[in-house]
Structures are given as structure tokens and as C-alpha cells.
Amino acid sequence: MSGLAITGLGLVTAAGIGVEASWAGILRGESTASADPALSGMVTDFSCRVPGFDADAQLGRRTAWRQERCAHLARVAAREAVADSGLDPATWNGARVGVVVGNSLGGTMTFEQQYEILRAEGESQVTPLLIPMAGTGSPTAWLSLDLGARGPSLAPATACASGATALGVAWDWLRSGICDVVVTGGAESALSPLIMAGFGQLGALSTRSGDPATASRPFDADRDGFVAAEGAGILVLERIEDAKARGARVHARLAGYGGASDAYHITAPHPHGDGVERASRIALEAAGLHPCDIGHVNAHGTSTPMNDVIEGSLIKRLYPEGTPVTSVKGTIGHALGAAGGIEAVCTVLSVRDGIVPPTANLDRLDPRIDLDIVRKIPRQLDIRAAVSNSFGFGGANGVVVLTRD
Structure with missing residues (x-):
């Protein structure tokens, strides 16, 4: 089994700032959702924000x-990951x-704030930093600048x-030889009123405003939508031989990746999980593994x-x-x-440490979902290989296979 070495990890989540704080909170399995003053007066007036994050x-x-x-969240997570890599x-x-x-x-809060300035004060008062701040490429660009990374971005x-x-x-990039090191993952902070209104109009958000701590309840029979959050999950990847040559600690290996599109609907997933299954099989083949080799799924x-029903059916169909x-x-x-970045880091930690965090608020499993869902308390497991699933609007699906070093 080869793959790529994961030598650095960084996390900023609603459970805490840094891998240690975030992972401890995630293992406790206690919801971090709470009332959000920025969303006051909206149907869904709560979210999962990073607590105590002071960018200054x-x-x-x-x-x-x-x-x-x-970009703030990405830079803090990346600095932790690079330091961790040595x-x-x-x-x-x-x-x-x-x-x-x-x-x-991208920078939805900047867009909304600057649009209000445009309407109230005119174009001369709009910040010249609007475009570099608001683009989806902002976290990548700032990490490149911060780290002196002059390879592809x-x-x-x-x-x-x-x-x-x-x-x-x-x-x-690493397998083709374009790079020797890649800093990668995901970062997002889009908890602005307009974006939340858009998700709300799609019927995607939970509306449990009276009890936000119980709102995010994956696979539960009483779930009614997701709770929006912010955060960043960053990993440092290298080729195995390079990491070993410099004596680096390898947390785990990225053994395979698979991507596939549903080509079905702009917001709804394929009803049979067609794209997810293809992405999963591509990832497993790249890793040289069979579904029966997988000891854990980070859904x-x-x-x-x-x-949850579609993914549950796919997991039931594909894995033992x-x-x-x-x-x-x-x-x-x-x-x-x-x-996807945050959950890849979590899956690395599960594989490395042999522990799976619980699914919070799972009180009554949806009867249509016949899976062994870890709930209430973490579960100690000997995990040699695990997968992390990520799906997106437009039918985008990405699956990564992570294995013990």
C-alpha cells in the first residue's frame, strides 16, 4: 500500500481553534450550534461559528x-498544519x-457589506479590496503569500x-511530480444573511430555532435540515519516500481519491447515489483496496x-x-x-488514533437507514483504512481513502 504521506494537520472549527481543541470537542459529540446575532430575525437564526476567534x-x-x-480561518489552520509537518x-x-x-x-460577508455601502454612499466609497477579499480564490492566494509557496495554486x-x-x-500534483509538497484542504465562512436566506429558501436549513443545539441530527428520523457552519481543515501532503527520508512523522496516508458527477440535478442528489458510488469505486481502485477493506466511513x-437516506443506502450497498x-x-x-477538508482531518485522526467520534443528536435512527452509526460516545476501533465522503450541489462528489501508515 503506497499513497501519499499526510505529515501536517490544522483545524479551526466550531468545536475549537486548533487540532487538539477541535478533536476533543468532536469526540465529546456535543452540538456547537447556537443563536447567531448576525442572523437575528431570520427563520433560521442560528449557526455553528468558531468561538473566540480573533483575527487581529x-x-x-x-x-x-x-x-x-x-482567509483568516485558512491561514490559522495552515500555519498549524505546516508547523506540525516539521x-x-x-x-x-x-x-x-x-x-x-x-x-x-467566497467572501459573502464582504459582498453584502460593500453592496450596502454602494447603495448608501455611492461607488467611490466601495473598498478597492472588494475583489481580492471576496473571491473564492482568496484563501489559496493568501496561503501562497503567507508560506512563500510558488508552485501551482x-x-x-x-x-x-x-x-x-x-x-x-x-x-x-504529487503523483505527477509537479510538486514535492502540497498544502491543501478547505476553508469557508459564509454565514451571511443573504446566503442563509438562499439556503433557507431551498428548504435545506433546519428551522429548530427554539432549540438549535438539537438541530443538526444526521441520520435521525426527526432531522429537518442542516446547520450552517464555518471553519477550515488543512493538510500537508508529501510523497511517502520524501517524508520518510527527512524523518517526518506520518499521521496517515492519502491512499486514493475519486471524483464523479451525478449530471442529474442542480441541487438534488442522484436518487440512487450513482455519482457517489462511482467516486467511491474510483477511490478504492486508486488505493488498491476492496470495499471489504474499509473499517470506517466518515459520512x-x-x-x-x-x-442522509441516499447516502445511507449507498453505504449499505457498497460496504460490509x-x-x-x-x-x-x-x-x-x-x-x-x-x-471535505475538515472531515478528511477527522478521518485521519480516527485512523491514526483508532477512535471514531459519535454522531451528535442521533436519538432515533431513521428506519430507512440500516447502518451501524456511532452515537452517544466515541468508539475505539482498529482502523486500517477509512473513507471520507463529500457531496455538493450540482452533483459534485469527492471521496478520499485514508489508511494507517
């Missing part, structure tokens, strides 16, 4: 004011370092599969009525009966374009 303190005021929050941007060959960070919606925008797609691009598990499944979205919400 983390990055310096002179730097932070020029960036959108999604690599030094001051001495590495930046021309051989790539950056690819998935982001779905890319910002995949495949909706909620963006973070997983980024890992797939990194997989290709996309959004807590929406349609997604009793394969332990979890969705961390019950705890940290759905971080949209960042979800």
Missing part, C-alpha cells in the same frame, strides 16, 4: 483587515510547493465537495432528509454490513466548502 490577535490587525474571514517555509524550495484550498462561496469550487476536490488535485451526513459510520456535522455543523 491571530494574524495581526494590519494583515487581518485586508482579508475575508474565510517543514520550514523559510528554507523549503517554494517553487516546488503547491497550494490548493477548496472554497464554495488552485481554488476548487465544487460546492460542498470543494475540500475533497482540493485533496484530489493535490493527489494528482457526508448533512442532516437533510434526502441526503456493520461498517461503523459517523457524521461530525451533528457536532460542528456543515461548513460547506470547508467540510
